[in-house]
Amino acid sequence: MxxxxxxxxxxxxxxxxxxxxxxxxxxxxxxxxxxxxxxxxxxxxxxxxxxxxxxxxxxxxxxxxxxxxxxxxxxxxxxxxxxxxxxxxxxxxxxxxxSRDQQITAEIPVHLANEEDPRQNGGIINLVLYTVPLRVRPLEVPQEFVLDLAGTEIGDVRRMSDLADQLPEGAEFELEDDVTIVTITAPMSEEELDELAEGAGIEEDQAEPELVAEGDEPAEGGDEAEGGADAEGDGDADE
Structure with a gap:
């Protein structure tokens, strides 16, 4: 804690x-x-x-x-x-x-363990939630939740309910038990990648952008002034 x-x-x-x-x-x-x-x-x-x-x-x-x-x-x-x-x-x-006795909401990072298990069979790990919201007393805020992927394979899912045994006493998640945290999926085939590219309007013979090597003369009008706004952000949030 x-x-x-x-x-x-x-x-x-x-x-x-x-x-x-x-x-x-x-x-x-x-x-x-x-x-x-x-x-x-x-x-x-x-x-x-x-x-x-x-x-x-x-x-x-x-x-x-x-x-x-x-x-x-x-x-x-x-x-x-x-x-x-x-x-x-x-x-x-x-x-x-x-107050030490009053619950607060904290975003707790999710750490994955034994990631090599699903990867051995070609599984792709998709971490859907990097943090989970937790209602907990201030002195009991955990540094992280560990989600064990030991024994998982393609098609498996890990949900909020898989973290329940790590809850501090009296604490509760602000998400439902069936909310997905991690999915294990199969790698995409070339056909699926092609379909995805087509859906995005990308063509294989699409011309590549012309590259200018370092030291080459810039294109006409290339001496653009930098947008040197300092973005000092002095917009103080004072009351």
Whole structure:
């Protein structure tokens, strides 16, 4: 169970808007907000590097954070992240304060075991759900569910019901038991691939695009200006 908690200290902030948030980010801070159990919605900021490390534990986005704000500590989860469109930097973070006794919804990754079994007979593994939604108490959020494919073969299916024995006490899935997680299918024949291509309007003798080798002169009008919009994304999600 992912009961480990990460400590993170936040500072309250009174200045809002794009300009203030941009200046804050240049100092290595990330603007955000905390709301939820036992706390009034409060604008804050956290250290960008500390936030990065908090989000890169084995628990990922499901990490439990002991968020200290002005001397008060709130058990919280990261409810939402806004990232820079190009760099991927976190531009804004929403923390939701939670009660240890009240269930939350978490997306739990699905890990496959013994994948070699269906592949030995030519089976193709199709993972339909990479994560499954779970209602669970914060201190009992599992890091992952392991779906064992031992003994499976072409035509087999694994469903939500196959994960039931890994449910923490009192937790429940937000999907029905018969929802498919994995299917094992046969590889497609050449005829099936041809039919698929025809259905997509692809012809075998379709002309290939002309390639320009590195260093060749570009086509006429090839000196296109780069769309250098910085996409700074200063659209702060402040209230």
């Amino acid at each position: 992912a009961s480990k908690q990460i400590e993170l200290t936040a500072s309250t902030r009174t200045k809002h808007g794009k300009g203030a948030s941009g200046r804050l980010r240049k100092t290595g801070r990330v603007p955000g907000i905390v709301y939820g159990h036992g706390v009034e919605p409060t604008a804050l900021d956290v250290d960008a590097l500390q936030l990065y490390h908090a989000l890169h534990t084995d628990a990922g986005r499901n990490v439990l954070i002991r968020l200290e704000v002005e001397g008060e500590t709130h058990l919280s989860i990261v409810k939402d992240l806004q990232r820079h469109a190009v760099r991927g930097d976190v531009m804004h973070v929403d923390f939701q304060a939670v």
